[in-house]
Amino acid sequence: MSAASSLLSEDQFLCSICLDVFTDPVTTPCGHNFCKNCITQHWSNRAHRECPNCKKRFKRRPVLQVNTFISEMVSRFKELAQQRASSSSEQQAAKPGEVPCDVCTGTKLKALKSCLVCLVSYCETHLEPHLTVSGLKRHQLIDPVENLEGRMCMKHDKLLELFCKDDQTCVCMLCTISDHKQHEVVPLKVECEGRKAELEEAEAELQQMIQKRQLKIEVFKHSVKVSRENADREIAEGVQVLTSLRDDIKRMQSEAIKVIQSKHTLIEKQAEGFIKELEQEITELKKKSAELEQLSLSEDHLHLLQNLPSLKAAPPTKDWSEVRVRAPSYEGIFRAASAPLVEMLIIDLKKLLPKTELRTAQQFAVDVTLDPDTAHPELILSGDGKQVHHADVRKNIPDNPERFSIILCVVGKQVISTGRFYFEVQVKGKTQWVIGVTNESINRKGRLSIDAQNGYWTLGLRNENEYWAATRRLYSKSQPEKVGVFVDYEEGLVLFYDVDAANLIHSFTDCCFTERLLPFFCPSSNQHGKNSTPLIICPVNRTT
Structure with a gap:
């Protein structure tokens, strides 16, 4: 019963009026089944009583009774449908690229096998008859494939189970007595055994190609590693050279600034001395000026005449007309200080650059031999x-x-x-x-x-x-x-x-x-x- 029930399909239990699974199925005198409510309403809207399927007319409206056998079958089908739905939820739906079951009407489940006799692919549920029914168990099952029709001879509609060596094509049994009668024909299995040897050779060749490319990858990785080591070494050497150069620049800058500052300090001190002398002379001259002004205001004629000669004489002062504070030249101090550094840098670069160039060239060394x-x-x-x-x-x-x-x-x-x-x-x-x-x-x-x-x-x-x-x-x-x-x-x-x-x-x-x-x-x-x-x-x- 389980095997038979598994062959039931939804189409067998659909009412042709409502297109749904039967509800209270009844059978007309002509033998067709409908939902009781569907056929009753159908006849209520029409003057003639006829079967919606075969159009047979009835003189009087038939007395309809529920078909208990069909009703039980529908109930059984609904149970099986629920079981299948439960089972289907556990099974995997066919994904893009996978072969779907040809029998599933709703969600297409992933096919487990394809039958070369039925030319149908089956999921786990629909494959059951091929595993239990004796007649179906003799069918040849293979891993699921698409386009099963392509396995049939288009001319004779027979299974392609032979191989023509002359035309290098698959043929059926009838082809061997028609178009390929004089050709060398062997079973597909025999030809496949020979082709498998070719596949093994091709696979071995591919493996060699893979190994060569994997070795090439290692060569490239080694080149990257060598490049990284060279880059790190070059960076370290460059940083060392430039750090030393920076320190030398700072030192020489400090020395040049010190020379300039010392020259300026000397001039500054000289100017301060001159300014101090001038300020002292200005003080004495102002004092003498005040005394003369005071004497000019005196009403005592005798006092003015007696003191005028001594006050009239100017105090002793220095002749400043030729005295100069000459600012020194600071030009060339930094140039002179940096000259040894520039010369040293040029020497270092002359040593460093050829060595760097040669080291780069050596990365492309080739094992040369004489011919x-x-x-x-x-x-x-x-x-x-x-x-x-x-x-x-x-x-x-x-x-x-x-x-x-x-x-x-x-x-x-x-x-x-x-x-x-x-x-x-x-x-x-x-x-x-x-x-x-x-x-x-x-x-x-x-x-x-x-x-x-x-x-x-x-x-x-x-x-x-x-x-x-x-x-x-x-x-x-x-x-x-x-x-x-x-x-x-x-x-x-x-x-x-x-x-x-x-x-x-x-x-x-x-x-x-x-x-x-x-x-x-x-x-x-x-x-x-x-x-x-x-x-x-x-x-x-x-x-x-």
């Missing part, structure tokens, strides 16, 4: 591809297109086509050498014209202390033992550093790179042993 297929036959390369020197013996090796045939040169394996690139070469003990970068397409079979216009950006030593940047002679006091080569492809820069001194030796700017670049090395002739020391590509130890 033996390009080396001149008289050049000897070390097994690790890090050293090269000239020998007098010419090796019997293939003269491939990449090999230098006349000039004693070799290029690196690493290609520069974008971004920044840095490597270091030890030149200690050599009397001649050339290093730098060059265009990949240079002529390797003839004489070389080493110039930027011909695709060479190089630094070299000729005749011991004579340094050249390509074809331009340099007047440099630097005698590097280790040279750093830095390339910024996008900015068009090639810079050469004295690594130990952290000085910039030479820079090629505004270069227009139009093709790939390669590291370039020329150890030059060994000069009968005088220049036998090899050029050595060194690991980069960042400047501190």
